[in-house]
Amino acid sequence: MKITIVGAGIIGSNLAKDLAEQNHEVYIVEKDPEVAAKVNEKIDAKMIEGEGSDPNILKEAGIESADLVIAVTASDEVNFVVCSLAEAFGAKKRIARIRNPSLSQTINSIGHDHFSIDEIINPELVAAQQIVKLVKAPGSHEVADFAEGRILLRSFVISEKSPLRHMRVGDLKDEYSPWPFLIIAIKREAEVIIPKGNTIVEEKDRIYVLLPTNSLGEFLAFVDPDVRRPEKVIIYGATIMGERIARDLLGYAKEVVILEENENIANSLAGRLNNVRVFNGSPSEAEILKECGVEVADVFISASASDHSNLVCAVLAKRMGAKKTIIVTQQPDFLAIKDSLDIDLMINPRFLAVDQILRLVRGRGVNAVIKIVGCNAEALELVPERDSPITRASLKDIKFPQNCIVGAVFRENEAFLADGNTKINAGEETIVFCHEDCVPKIQKLFTRKKFL
Numbered sequence: 001m002k003i004t005i006v007g008a009g010i011i012g013s014n015l016a017k018d019l020a021e022q023n024h025e026v027y028i029v030e031k032d033p034e035v036a037a038k039v040n041e042k043i044d045a046k047m048i049e050g051e052g053s054d055p056n057i058l059k060e061a062g063i064e065s066a067d068l069v070i071a072v073t074a075s076d077e078v079n080f081v082v083c084s085l086a087e088a089f090g091a092k093k094r095i096a097r098i099r100n101p102s103l104s105q106t107i108n109s110i111g112h113d114h115f116s117i118d119e120i121i122n123p124e125l126v127a128a129q130q131i132v133k134l135v136k137a138p139g140s141h142e143v144a145d146f147a148e149g150r151i152l153l154r155s156f157v158i159s160e161k162s163p164l165r166h167m168r169v170g171d172l173k174d175e176y177s178p179w180p181f182l183i184i185a186i187k188r189e190a191e192v193i194i195p196k197g198n199t200i201v202e203e204k205d206r207i208y209v210l211l212p213t214n215s216l217g218e219f220l221a222f223v224d225p226d227v228r229r230p231e232k233v234i235i236y237g238a239t240i241m242g243e244r245i246a247r248d249l250l251g252y253a254k255e256v257v258i259l260e261e262n263e264n265i266a267n268s269l270a271g272r273l274n275n276v277r278v279f280n281g282s283p284s285e286a287e288i289l290k291e292c293g294v295e296v297a298d299v300f301i302s303a304s305a306s307d308h309s310n311l312v313c314a315v316l317a318k319r320m321g322a323k324k325t326i327i328v329t330q331q332p333d334f335l336a337i338k339d340s341l342d343i344d345l346m347i348n349p350r351f352l353a354v355d356q357i358l359r360l361v362r363g364r365g366v367n368a369v370i371k372i373v374g375c376n377a378e379a380l381e382l383v384p385e386r387d388s389p390i391t392r393a394s395l396k397d398i399k400f401p402q403n404c405i406v407g408a409v410f411r412e413n414e415a416f417l418a419d420g421n422t423k424i425n426a427g428e429e430t431i432v433f434c435h436e437d438c439v440p441k442i443q444k445l446f447t448r449k450k451f452l
Helices: 010-021 033-042 055-060 076-089 101-110 123-135 169-175 213-223 240-249 263-272 286-292 307-319 332-337 349-361 436-446
Strands: 002-006 025-030 046-049 068-071 093-097 119-121 140-146 151-157 182-188 191-193 206-212 232-236 255-260 277-280 299-302 324-328 345-347 366-371 377-382 404-411 414-417 429-435
Touching: 002 010, 002 076, 010 025, 010 033, 010 349, 025 033, 033 046, 055 076, 068 076, 076 093, 101 119, 119 349, 123 140, 123 240, 123 299, 123 324, 123 345, 123 349, 140 366, 140 377, 151 213, 151 429, 182 404, 206 213, 206 404, 206 414, 206 429, 232 240, 232 307, 240 255, 255 263, 255 286, 263 277, 277 286, 286 307, 299 307, 307 324, 349 366, 377 436, 429 436
Parallel strands: 002 025, 002 068, 025 046, 068 093, 093 119, 232 255, 232 299, 255 277, 299 324, 324 345
Antiparallel strands: 140 151, 151 206, 182 191, 182 206, 366 377, 377 429, 404 414, 404 429
16 A cells, blocks of 8 residues: 655654555655654655645655555644645545544534545544543553444453452353453563463453443453542643543533633633533642642543643642542653553553554454554454455354454444354454454455455
């Protein structure tokens, strides 16, 4: 596949790296000479330095014969222009990063075809949705939804009180069938294990669990008996993301509080959100946090526009009594210091955007791709084509690559977990967990002809 990426920031550079490693023909356009030079040193792709909205630069970047154009600069306007030119020059598909919520809503309501865009990505909106899912799945460290939200992927760290500790994976299925779940992977220190029936779950393991939506409540109470539904949530930052999180948590948490440093923004938000308490002040001041009730907060979310402030405030909130802290950061290096600072979860909107785009790049049959943080593994939602190899026999009779497991199937509006006797039919959404190097082999099983 020939791919042109405009914008070599965190989203663009990470996409380029992944796609180049998968042997796609990748071109990158970047106007900043320093950024272009750094990316060019690290990624095996063709770098073109110049303005992304310049037609001549885009032609040099292969836009006229591109299978996919991805416009991910910091400017919505430039991304718009790139997609318009891409359509005019004949590019097959076009993706634009649009951060302005009113603009993205207008595009969605009128229709993408009117704007030369096949798909919009909004990293901040995706991050807000991710945070809300984490709050609503207390104890979970990673969340992803498949089959339009009917099949869930959640990860949990096994505590010393968890009933799963020291249990064999093969012993779990029958005993807990009233609310089915399937452990599809275990991360143990630096190793990722695709479990077999005799695999033992150990304390401190991070397990990745696939389950139907209606099993979530019971499983949350089972996996960690000490975890409780959060009653009080404090959000620092009345940003678009912070406001979206607050709106989505109303009715779930008993009390939602927003802390905002800018007085005008705080007053404006208080007028829009009647059921949310809004405080004006700096969260780096202990007295302000006390006034917000941080000592009894179940969750403290740092969602301001400042990475540094988000980090400092979350550390202070945790030390003052907040049970769980979540910070939003654009800095990938912050992940390395998360544990030393006792931060529970870090959300990087730009990395989430990369996941969102990858599903389109992977091509035939791929509905969604979720990269697992900290290991070379992915969860994929695939749809088998008619007469593809996966549809010709039961799973136990199909030769799968190592480090791969078929987890669940969505059939006739019902989600169910897969086992060796499951036979998958064409068109049924199927969730597969595997190491990254197995993806091409898995796709061959789901496509009728040779995958290119």
